[in-house]
Amino acid sequence: MLTVTARDGNGRVGFFQANGKTIHVPCFMPVGTRGGVKSLSGSDLTSLGFEVMLANTYHLMLRPGAQIVKDLGGVGSFGRWPRAVLTDSGGYQVFSLKSSYSAHGVHFKSVYDGSRHELTPERACEIQLMLGSDIQMALDVCSELPSDPGTLRGAAELSVAWGDRALRFFHATSRDHGESNPLLFGIVQGGDDSDLRAWATRQTRARAFDGLAIGGLSVGEPRQVMTNMIEVVVGQLDFDPRPRYLMGVGDPVGILEAVSRGIDMFDCVLPTRLARHGTVLTDLGKVHLKARDNGSRDDPMEEGCTCEGCANCSRGYIRHLFNVGDPTALRLASIHNLAWMYRLMTRARYAIEAGSLTGLISQVKGAFEGEGRLDC
Numbered sequence: 001m002l003t004v005t006a007r008d009g010n011g012r013v014g015f016f017q018a019n020g021k022t023i024h025v026p027c028f029m030p031v032g033t034r035g036g037v038k039s040l041s042g043s044d045l046t047s048l049g050f051e052v053m054l055a056n057t058y059h060l061m062l063r064p065g066a067q068i069v070k071d072l073g074g075v076g077s078f079g080r081w082p083r084a085v086l087t088d089s090g091g092y093q094v095f096s097l098k099s100s101y102s103a104h105g106v107h108f109k110s111v112y113d114g115s116r117h118e119l120t121p122e123r124a125c126e127i128q129l130m131l132g133s134d135i136q137m138a139l140d141v142c143s144e145l146p147s148d149p150g151t152l153r154g155a156a157e158l159s160v161a162w163g164d165r166a167l168r169f170f171h172a173t174s175r176d177h178g179e180s181n182p183l184l185f186g187i188v189q190g191g192d193d194s195d196l197r198a199w200a201t202r203q204t205r206a207r208a209f210d211g212l213a214i215g216g217l218s219v220g221e222p223r224q225v226m227t228n229m230i231e232v233v234v235g236q237l238d239f240d241p242r243p244r245y246l247m248g249v250g251d252p253v254g255i256l257e258a259v260s261r262g263i264d265m266f267d268c269v270l271p272t273r274l275a276r277h278g279t280v281l282t283d284l285g286k287v288h289l290k291a292r293d294n295g296s297r298d299d300p301m302e303e304g305c306t307c308e309g310c311a312n313c314s315r316g317y318i319r320h321l322f323n324v325g326d327p328t329a330l331r332l333a334s335i336h337n338l339a340w341m342y343r344l345m346t347r348a349r350y351a352i353e354a355g356s357l358t359g360l361i362s363q364v365k366g367a368f369e370g371e372g373r374l375d376c
């Protein structure tokens with residue numbers, strides 16, 4: 001359950017426990033797709049201040065395999081990451097492969113070697129337990145947008161049914177069993193259909209999940225559609241005390257808009273993907289490090305930033321590293337973007353405590369105005 005310590009409108013500051021680890025919200029979770037964030041170590045993430053990292057079940061179950069990760073002590077021990085791990089269910093990747101599914105589960109082929117696998121609600125929980133996850137996600141059915149009403153309804157209804165199966169399996173195997181005591185979050189689907197979203201939220205809210213996630217958004221729909229759906233979901237939650245997680249949203253303005261509507265947790269590959277392409281996030285908007293005029297600049301990526309890259313290197317030097325293909329450039333830009341995201345969430349918390357969240361949103365919108373939406 002989330003302990004709320006401050007509110008500004010629907011925006012909230014608080015904390016909750018996951019398997020004995022404290023997570024303060026609102027928070028951004030860096031994505032360690034294969035157990036670690038590309039080019040960074042677990043200690044890099046710890047130094048940046050993050051309290052929870054997301055790892056992808058789909059990739060880890062295929063390589064190196066859930067059993068190996070389990071034998072090496074779980075994702076945290078495997079990647080030397082001492083804080084909380086949230087694992088997705090694998091569903092998003094599996095459904096993006098146009099996999100075939102039935103009421104029982106979903107069949108898919110490995111992108112690595114073409115081997116065939118099945119994921120069911122029970123198996124998804126079992127694998128996440130083997131991965132040593134602190135926060136598991138129930139397997140859901142992701143539909144594309146746009147989709148016809150029948151497809152959206154089918155996906156939302158099956159997600160609810162699979163949520164029940166996940167809960168039964170989770171409580172029989174994971175909760176209060178052995179040394180670890182992870183959480184299980186349920187996922188609200190429903191596409192861009194307000195009535196269906198409201199129905200799916202009521203169904204998910206009524207079940208004994210430890211947190212509620214909103215899935216199936218940030219898949220290319222206009223931002224207004226996304227914010228409308230967030231409002232529909234939060235409107236059904238009243239004072240529900242559980243953490244709320246908006247999956248796959250990582251653009252700064254989108255995050256703050258969602259925070260102001262009562263969302264607590266976010267994840268996205270965007271900040272580190274942008275960094276690897278030479279784009280860094282600053283309080284003045286995006287900076288394209290590869291731009292020619294950065295070549296002769298002696299100032300850091302962002303004045304006042306104390307990250308490893310800004311504290312030690314000029315823009316000119318990092319541009320040079322990008323130009324010569326030195327992987328150090330990817331690392332320094334990734335560290336900066338994650339440091340900036342961490343600061344953004346800290347600023348959101350302070351703004352909620354001070355009652356000035358609206359002002360922060362205007363400021364960040366101003367910085368990224370004209371940049372277009374930053375999608376994952």
Ligand SMILES: [Zn+2]
Nearest residue numbers: 305307310336
């Ligand atoms: Zn920096």
